[in-house]
Amino acid sequence: MESTWLAQAKRLQALASTALHFCKNEFDREHLEEIAQIAHSMLAQLGNVPLESITGLVSDFAQRYSTPLIDVRGAVIEGDRILLVREATDGCWALPGGFADVGLSAAENVIKEIHEEAGLTVTAQALYSVTHKAKGLYTPDVRDFYKLYFLCERTYQSAPTAGLETTDVGFFRLDELPPLSRGRTIESDLEAAFAFHRGEITQTLFD
Secondary structure: OOOHHHHHHHHHHHOOOOOOOOHHHHHHHHHHHHHHHHHHHHHHHOOOOOOOOOOOOOOOOOOOOOOEEEEEEEEEEEOOOOEEEEOOOOOOOOOEEEHHHHOOHHHHHHHHHHHHHHHOOEEEEEEEEEEEEEHHOOOOOOOOOOEEOOOEEOOOOHHHHHOOOOOEEEEOOOOOOOOOOOOOOOOOHHHHHHHOOOOOOOOEEOO
């Protein structure tokens, strides 16, 4: 779970972004821009990254009402193993998925991501978890995410293959997991997928 300071800095940034989007008064805008700069600086210090990195992550700052980003992930379970992909960016493993694209439903997005990252054609069977990233044990992030996890099934058998953003792909048991890309996937995401798959959980988990 992220620290209180990080949560408050992100909230301050979001409030400044939304207020600047709707602001019509130049006097108020000047003060809001100063608040935004303070929030950006706080996030840069908390993340130990250059200020430019923070502003680059929020390229739509003050362009719309500020809302969380959407990350979709798909769990393909076969026997006692679950599909994971190795991320090119950090060399660690995660459930296939990523940012949801505009114009596609959440289920269509996860189907697309699994095909692009693991080379498999699947159907989305159920939404088993909706998680606020900031409340989980993920690597802290200056951005705010809702993470949607789907249980998926292969439509036909074919060998999984890595895509442009992944370097490897495979099926793993829970007791033999490789190092996880913890900004994307943590153990509880995989445990919940197996529990839902086995029928031990029948309703979507949420926080």
